[in-house]
Amino acid sequence: MNYKDCVLCNKKCHINREKSIGPCGANSKLFIARAALHYWEEPIISGENGSGTIFFSHCNLKCIFCQNREISSNGLGKEISIERLSDIMVELQGKGANNINLVTPTHYLPSILEGIILSKEKGLSIPIVYNTSTYENIDILKELDGKIDIYLPDLKYYDNNLGKKYSKVDNYFEVATNIIAEMYKQVGKPMIKKGIMKKGVIVRVLVLPGHVDDSKKIIKYLYDTYKDNIYISIMNQYTPVIETKYDNLNRTLNEEEYNEVVNYALDLGVEKAFIQEGETMKESFIPDFNFDGV
Numbered sequence: 544m545n546y547k548d549c550v551l552c553n554k555k556c557h558i559n560r561e562k563s564i565g566p567c568g569a570n571s572k573l574f575i576a577r578a579a580l581h582y583w584e585e586p587i588i589s590g591e592n593g594s595g596t597i598f599f600s601h602c603n604l605k606c607i608f609c610q611n612r613e614i615s616s617n618g619l620g621k622e623i624s625i626e627r628l629s630d631i632m633v634e635l636q637g638k639g640a641n642n643i644n645l646v647t648p649t650h651y652l653p654s655i656l657e658g659i660i661l662s663k664e665k666g667l668s669i670p671i672v673y674n675t676s677t678y679e680n681i682d683i684l685k686e687l688d689g690k691i692d693i694y695l696p697d698l699k700y701y702d703n704n705l706g707k708k709y710s711k712v713d714n715y716f717e718v719a720t721n722i723i724a725e726m727y728k729q730v731g732k733p734m735i736k737k738g739i740m741k742k743g744v745i746v747r748v749l750v751l752p753g754h755v756d757d758s759k760k761i762i763k764y765l766y767d768t769y770k771d772n773i774y775i776s777i778m779n780q781y782t783p784v785i786e787t788k789y790d791n792l793n794r795t796l797n798e799e800e801y802n803e804v805v806n807y808a809l810d811l812g813v814e815k816a817f818i819q820e821g822e823t824m825k826e827s828f829i830p831d832f833n834f835d836g837v
Contacts (some may be wrong), residue, residue: 544686547616548569550605552649553678553718564637567603567650574600574614574824575618576633577834578701580638585776585817587740588672588695589640595640595669597631598832602647606699608751608792610782615647621837625654631836636669641739645671645829647759649679652687659690667746670741678712683723694726694744701760705751707803707812720764732772733815745774745817749782750804751790758804763811777805779819780783782829 544551546560558565580593588594604610613619623631632643643662648655659671670692677696696717701707702711705717726744733743746765750758758777765775779801783793805818 544656544683546653549650549702550653550680550684553680554603554678556713556755565603565650566599566605567601568605569601569650570656572622573625573628573651573654574618574622575628575631575837576620576834577601577830580634580635580640581829581830582645584644584695585745585774587735587738587774588693588745590641590739592639592641594640594642594644594672595632595635596644596646596674596830597628597635598646598830600651602676604678604710604712607634607650607787608709608781608783610784611647612784613832619832621665621834621835624659625657628654628658629665629667629753630689632658632662632667633665634836636667640669640707642670642672642675644695646672646674647676649675652683656687656690665820676763677722678710678715678716679722681721681725684722688729691740692730693740693830694723695747696723696726696744697747697749698761698765699749701764704753705757708789720768721762724768727769727773729754733774733818736756743773744769745776747776747778748804749781750796750801751792752796752800756801757802759807762804762808762813766808766813772778774815774817775808775813776817777808777819784829811822 556565561571564570567725577598581596584594600614609615659820672693673691674695734741781796
């Protein structure tokens with residue numbers, strides 16, 4: 544696992560990121576845009592104390608509708624050392640964080656893993672959350688076995704044509720579902736203590752406007768495959784941040800669309816799920832990337 548011949552994600556670009564940048568937009572230097580307690584993740588992640596989220600700059604997927612495009616596509620961030628990363632993790636623990644939540648970590652994995660080792664030497668003891676868009680290289684993911692406690696992957700598309708259309712990647716569904724299977728193999732069934740997850744998998748399904756049927760197919764696949772051995776987070780918070788050529792992506796999700804997906808999940812028998820109610824459709828879930836905690 545290195546930056547010199549980069550195969551950290553499923554794009555497997557083989558670029559020497561010590562001399563150039565990959566399709567993710569990153570070189571080998573570590574950039575982050577925010578490190579702070581975050582209270583708007585799933586309840587078993589954030590709890591009352593908050594999740595210690597670290598938002599990494601750049602992204603290996605670059606969906607055209609990304610609400611965090613300021614950092615994922617535009618590269619907003621501040622360079623830090625691995626030593627500083629380890630200190631940030633310990634500082635977040637000191638603030639009462641329930642976990643360390645690594646947001647879009649894939650393209651920085653060599654640095655992050657070094658940071659985790661250093662932070663544990665400094666006393667880090669809370670769970671590590673791997674929060675990703677799920678276009679991973681499975682061989683790299685296998686190297687995370689025993690190092691990650693909670694996996695928080697997206698499952699964005701059932702229809703690979705949507706993956707090509709909105710994220711410019713091939714075979715998204717096959718890649719992502721194989722990755723989720725490996726994640727489940729590593730951490731197993733949910734372990735919850737005092738209302739906070741210590742181990743397990745939560746798969747996020749962001750319902751896109753105009754693509755209710757795709758979300759239903761994703762949920763059916765997840766429930767048929769894992770039953771209630773994972774959590775499914777059904778999200779209504781889609782936020783258009785730029786004008787696209789697709790009319791459906793230029794609006795928010797409407798209540799009828801979201802309720803149709805939730806009711807479908809209930810009819811299937813899904814019990815371990817999170818839903819977002821009412822006013823969350825009107826709220827912004829875009830953090831302020833002001834280098835807080837960096």
